Amino acid sequence: MGKKLTDFFKLNIFKGDKGLWMIYFLLCMVSIVTIYSASSQMTFKQEAHWAPLVEQIIFLVAGFIVVVFISKVPCKYFKLVALVGLPLAIVMLVSVLVMQKGVNSAARWIQVFGISFQPSEIAKSMLVISVAVILSKMQKNEKVKTSKGVKNMIRATKGGHAKAFKIISVITLLTCALIFPENLSTAAILFLVIYVMMFMGNIPLDLMLKGTAVLVVLAIFFVTILLVVPEKNLSFMTRAVTWKHRIESAMGTQEVDSTSQEFIDKTRQVMMSKAAIAASGVTGVGIGNSTTRDFLPHAESDFIYSILVEETGLFGAVFLLLLFVMLLIRVGRVAQKCDRFFPAFLVVGLGLMMVIQALFNILIAVGLFPVSGQTLPLISKGGTSILITSFNFGMILSVSRYADKVEEKKERKRLKEEQLIETDEIYSSEGIN
Secondary structure (H helix, E strand, O other), X not given: OHHHHHHHHHOOOOOOOHHHHHHHHHHHHHHHHHHHHXXXXXXXXXXXXXXXXXXXXXXXXXXXXXXXXXXXXXXXXXXXXXXXXXXXXXXXXXXXXXXXXXXXXXOOOEEEOOEEEOHHHHXXXXXXHHHHHHHHHHEEEEEEEEOOEEEEEEEEOOOHHHHHHHHHXXXXXXXXXXXXXXXXXXXXXXXXHHHHXXXXXXXXXXXXHHHHHHHHHHHHHHHHHHHHOOXXXXXXXXXXXXXHXXXXXXHOOOOOOOXXXXXXXXXXXXXXXXXXXXXXXXXXXXXXXXXXXXOOOOOOOOOHHHHHHHHHHHHHHHHHHHHHHHHHHHHHHHHHHOOOHHHHHHHHHHHHHHHHHHHHHHHHHOOOOOOOOXXXXXXXXXXXXXXXXXXXXXXXXXXXXXXXXXXXXHHHHHHHHHHHHHHHHXXXXXXXX
């Protein structure tokens, strides 16, 4: 029995960047504590006090298994995942739009063998992997002679810039166009991540600016259509009326009665979220002592940050922000260690996606961004989100394992060179040729 236990610990399943593992476990711990408090409405409806918490723990355990398994996979094999995964995700996105079965007035879910999930979550990861592959194929590392010696220059292969930009633009616009009708914020986050990846992948700014200009023109045209066309004629897109109201509200042109029940229902989430944050203070009201969780719709998902701030105060708010900032920093360090382009682009893209999504959720909770249904990665309730985020975390840790091996090889090479130099010096001092 003792030998088996020793062998188990020798497996060392927590390989890779230790800082990333710590961030992952801390986010999971925050999720368990916050879900217990934020899911009061669900426990009341289900008449089962522990049901939401148990369900969340089950998904987190399943997510941990995913992280461990994926982190063991060599990162070079993720290229094959995108080859199959992106076309499959696009097919599922089309299926969602065709079926139009909405949850909370948005058709974002699909059912396979009785299991509901959001194809957009899968599409995000597959697109990031695909873009990392394309950008890595374009790069060319050359040694260039300068007046001060020789230095490495990263350049594009012949015609690589334009070709990569065209391919990335096509697959990104196709994917975002399929997500956009029912989940505008997710499409916007995905586009922003790909835009940053292209910038880091040496795509010329003139190409990117031209593409952006075209999108801005299309966006202005779309907004104009929303404002001009009557609401009854916008039924072809389930979220169009909602967008129209939000644009009019932002422009101050929407005529609303602030005392009407309709207005109260629409603004209830934001008002209760702000009330929760306002009641927090520096130290908060204490874990499990939230008073707004019983009145805040979707407190366990979209507005879980508000409950966290209310109960833990400024300390909890800053602590969670620092976790995501540290995630981005650790991802950047992992990318710097990589000696190949694909793992570097992949880890940066996945890290950016999680951090930007977290930032969107926080901005929504504090009332600085329109309500859009973005969850807080690994913390909000939701099986699809947890499993896909865990898959992404596993890929990041896989790249970190690869980066550690690269560092070890460099260190061994450096030590070997030092030993050779010392040996040469000894031979020279003894007069041995």
